[in-house]
Amino acid sequence: MSSLPNSPYSSGLEHEGATPFPAPARTPLISYRGVYKSFNDKQVLEGIDLDIYEGETLVILGRSGSGKTVMTSILVGLVQPDTGVVTVAGVDLSTLTTDYDWLELRLKTGYLFQGSALYDSMTVGENVAFPMVQHTNWSMEEISRRVHEKLAQVGLADTENLEPSALSGGMQRRAALARTLALDPQIIIYDEPTAGLDPITGDEIAHLIRRLQQTLSVTSIVVTHDLRLTETVADRLALLYQGVMVFLGTFEEFMKSDHPEVRRFLHYEIQEDKS
Numbered sequence: 001m002s003s004l005p006n007s008p009y010s011s012g013l014e015h016e017g018a019t020p021f022p023a024p025a026r027t028p029l030i031s032y033r034g035v036y037k038s039f040n041d042k043q044v045l046e047g048i049d050l051d052i053y054e055g056e057t058l059v060i061l062g063r064s065g066s067g068k069t070v071m072t073s074i075l076v077g078l079v080q081p082d083t084g085v086v087t088v089a090g091v092d093l094s095t096l097t098t099d100y101d102w103l104e105l106r107l108k109t110g111y112l113f114q115g116s117a118l119y120d121s122m123t124v125g126e127n128v129a130f131p132m133v134q135h136t137n138w139s140m141e142e143i144s145r146r147v148h149e150k151l152a153q154v155g156l157a158d159t160e161n162l163e164p165s166a167l168s169g170g171m172q173r174r175a176a177l178a179r180t181l182a183l184d185p186q187i188i189i190y191d192e193p194t195a196g197l198d199p200i201t202g203d204e205i206a207h208l209i210r211r212l213q214q215t216l217s218v219t220s221i222v223v224t225h226d227l228r229l230t231e232t233v234a235d236r237l238a239l240l241y242q243g244v245m246v247f248l249g250t251f252e253e254f255m256k257s258d259h260p261e262v263r264r265f266l267h268y269e270i271q272e273d274k275s
Contacts, residue, residue, distance in 0.1 A: 026053060026054075028051035028052060028053055029052055029053060029054040029088065029089060029187070029219055030050075030051070030052040030075065030086075030087070030088050030187070030219070030221075031050070031051050031052075031085075031086065031087045032048045032049060032050040032051075032071070032084065032085075032086050033049055033084055033085045033086075033087075034047055034048075034049065034083065034084040034085065035047070035048040035049075035071075035074070035081045035083070035084035035085075035086060036048075036081060036082045036083045036084055037067070037070055037074070037079065037081050037082050037243075038082060043243055044065075044067045044070050044243050045067045045070055045071065045081070045243045046242070046243040046244050047084075047244065048067075048071065048084070048243075048244075048245055049245070050238060050245060050248070052219065052221065053219070054219050055213075055217050055218070055219055056219060056220075056235040056236065057209070057210070057213050057219075057220040057221075057222060057233050057234055057235050058220070058221050058222070058234070058235065058236050058237065058238065059221075059222045059223075059224060059229075059230045059233065059234040059236075059237040059238070060072070060221065060222070060223050060224075060237070060238050060240065061224065061225060061230065061237055061238065061239045061240070061265065062225065062239060062240035062241065062265075063225065063241075063265070063268075064225075066240040066241060066242065066243065067240050067243045068223045068240055069191060069223055071223075071240075072111075072189045072191065072221055072223055074086055074093070075088065075093075075109065075187075075189065075221075076102075076105075076106055076109055076111060076189070077093070077096065077102045077105075077106070080094075081094075088105060088187075091105070093105075107135055107183055107185075108183075108185055108186045108187060109185055109186070109187045109188075109189065110180035110181060110182075110183070110185035110187070110188040110189070110218075111180065111188075111189045111191070112173075112176055112177055112180045112188065112189065112190045112191060112193055113176065113191055114191040114192040114193075114195050115195070115196070116164075116172045116173050116175070116176035117176065118164040118172060118175060118176055118179075119164070120163075120164055120165065122164075123160060123161055123162060123163060123164075124151070124156070124159045124160055124161070124162045124163070124164060124167070124175050125144075125147050125151070125159075125160030125161060127164065127175060127176075127179050128147045128150055128151060128160075128175065128178045128179045128182055129143050129144075129147050129182070130179065130182075131179065131182040131183050132146060132147075132182050132183065135183065136183070146182070147160060147178075147182075148160065150178040150179075150181045150182055151175070151178045153178065153181060153212070154174040154175070154177050154178045154181075154208060154212075155174060155208070156171060156174050156175055156178060159171075159175070168201075169196060169197055169201065170197055170201035170204060170205065173193065173197065173205055174205070174208070177193075177208070177212075181212070181216075184216075185218065186218060186219060187218065187219045187220075187221070188212075188218050188219070188220050188221070189220075189221045189223070190209065190220065190221070190222040190223065190224075191223050192223060192224055192225075192226075193205055193206075193209065193222065193224065193229070194206065194224065194226050194228075194229050195224075195226075199228065202226065202228060202229060203228065203232070205229075206228065206229045206232040206233055207232060209222070209229075209232075209233050210232055210233045213233070220233070222234070227266075230251060231251050234250070234251050235250075236248065236249060236250060237249070237250070237251060237254055239254070239261065239262060239265060241261045241265075246259060246261045246262070247259055247261070247262050
């Protein structure tokens with residue numbers, strides 16, 4: 001196992017003589033191997049190697065433009081890597097060439113968009129019901145029951161008839177998460193789930209994400225730069241810098257790491273929190 005600072009298995013503690021953080025001894029649900037991606041002349045991902053395991057929450061940290069969202073976009077077919085292999089449950093994503101090929105995986109993957117992305121023309125209940133109406137043959141009674149269930153799971157019971165505009169920012173994020181849960185996904189991708197929220201509301205969303213991961217046993221990938229969120233939800237975290245994964249380990253290891261990019265990231269984020 002490599003102990004170089006840029007190794008994806010590096011915890012950043014090697015300079016202190018510590019053992020690198022070991023990968024769990026089980027088969028990964030999601031695997032990136034040698035993944036490169038560029039847009040025009042800009043290299044966005046550069047040799048990503050990463051395993052994500054069933055039932056864990058992995059946080060992907062990084063500054064704007066570091067490649068975080070590109071990594072998750074690959075998982076739902078919005079972006080194709082230039083080289084390298086990405087597999088989900090053993091399926092090589094490069095073999096999925098049509099929307100029909102992607103359908104099964106996309107239905108098993110929930111995506112919480114930054115900013116919630118609720119449909120203003122629909123009620124909260126209709127927003128949550130939308131994936132069920134589009135992708136199942138369930139009766140309206142069953143859909144109504146499940147809408148109520150999903151809203152209750154996120155602490156929004158009896159809000160079905162409200163308009164999204166009647167909800168606070170935190171409540172809108174919860175409603176969007178209920179929609180993400182509509183088809184009982186096995187994987188949930190969170191794109192900056194606390195962006196634009198005050199610290200107290202952000203903490204509530206963080207604890208909700210953690211509780212859902214524990215009670216539903218979903219595999220969660222959280223894209224963020226929010227350290228408070230990361231501390232609450234992360235089983236492991238990866239730090240991207242200019243398309244390279246420079247750290248992989250626990251939050252505690254991250255805070256103790258002397259890797260220069262980890263120290264720079266922490267200094268920047270702590271200063272931002274104080275401003």
